[in-house]
Amino acid sequence: MNKLELQKTANEIRKSIVTAVHSAKAGHPGGSLSAADVFTYLYFEEMNIDPKDPKKADRDRFVLSKGHTAPGLYSTLAHRGYFPVEDLKTLRHLGSYLQGHPDMKHIPGVDMSSGSLGQGISAAVGMALGGKLDGSSYRVYTLLGDGEIEEGQVWEAAMFAGHRKLDNLVVIVDNNGLQIDGKIEDVCSPYPIDKKFEAFNFHVINVENGNDFDQLKAAFDEAKTVKGMPTAIVMKTVKGKGVSYMENSVDWHGKAPNDEQYEIAMADLEKVGEALCQK
Numbered sequence: 001m002n003k004l005e006l007q008k009t010a011n012e013i014r015k016s017i018v019t020a021v022h023s024a025k026a027g028h029p030g031g032s033l034s035a036a037d038v039f040t041y042l043y044f045e046e047m048n049i050d051p052k053d054p055k056k057a058d059r060d061r062f063v064l065s066k067g068h069t070a071p072g073l074y075s076t077l078a079h080r081g082y083f084p085v086e087d088l089k090t091l092r093h094l095g096s097y098l099q100g101h102p103d104m105k106h107i108p109g110v111d112m113s114s115g116s117l118g119q120g121i122s123a124a125v126g127m128a129l130g131g132k133l134d135g136s137s138y139r140v141y142t143l144l145g146d147g148e149i150e151e152g153q154v155w156e157a158a159m160f161a162g163h164r165k166l167d168n169l170v171v172i173v174d175n176n177g178l179q180i181d182g183k184i185e186d187v188c189s190p191y192p193i194d195k196k197f198e199a200f201n202f203h204v205i206n207v208e209n210g211n212d213f214d215q216l217k218a219a220f221d222e223a224k225t226v227k228g229m230p231t232a233i234v235m236k237t238v239k240g241k242g243v244s245y246m247e248n249s250v251d252w253h254g255k256a257p258n259d260e261q262y263e264i265a266m267a268d269l270e271k272v273g274e275a276l277c278q279k
Helices: 003-024 028-035 035-044 067-080 085-090 119-134 152-162 185-190 195-201 213-225 260-277
Strands: 061-064 139-143 168-177 203-207 231-236
Touching: 003 028, 003 035, 003 067, 003 203, 003 213, 003 260, 028 035, 028 067, 035 067, 035 139, 035 152, 061 067, 061 119, 061 185, 061 195, 061 231, 067 085, 119 139, 119 152, 119 168, 152 168, 152 195, 195 231, 213 231
Parallel strands: 061 139, 139 168, 168 231, 203 231
Antiparallel strands: none
């Protein structure tokens, strides 16, 4: 895909995120929207995957360590062809396979169940080690929240990954600056994030704008050249990106828009889509 196609796809994914959370009357739109661009880049450009064969042995693996942003992952999987886009409206409904957190047993394309913060990166590190022991070619990607990295288990996993020189692992931190209780720097500052990963023997790439596809491409291209150590991509993003009243607002970490707010959000994203069509 070229940059414009990626931008259009990410915008459609954002519409689906808002639609799913509105339909569920619950969920986490803020962090799903901030990560929509990296989800799009991973699934439409970066990773070796096949929606027709979700379990193929040599596929690249993805673990959503910040599992509460499942609406972002589900919307991406649906638009990539893993399951029908219409099913997103069943998010969190009784009997739906689209639970509030990723479930590897019932959702096509989900490589690891997640939700307990800090645990996803540990699973990803295990997958990366397994690939090394097997001599497999696949790469493993995991997305963490910047509030999530306040969990100690994250750094145990990072220590192990650096020690084992897992150069088939890419850890991505969605640094949107906000967590459920407020600004990450006020709650329990994890800064400087880059220096911490460097101390655990990671190659670190700082991305000034993680909502920009040129910068994401440069980061993931660089990560593929790294040998002998894992990579951490620390990307600054806008929480609630694309929806006027959600952007940089901690209020939208974990709540659903009402009918009126839903209409405003969809109008915002329609405007973005129309502007992209003019390019």
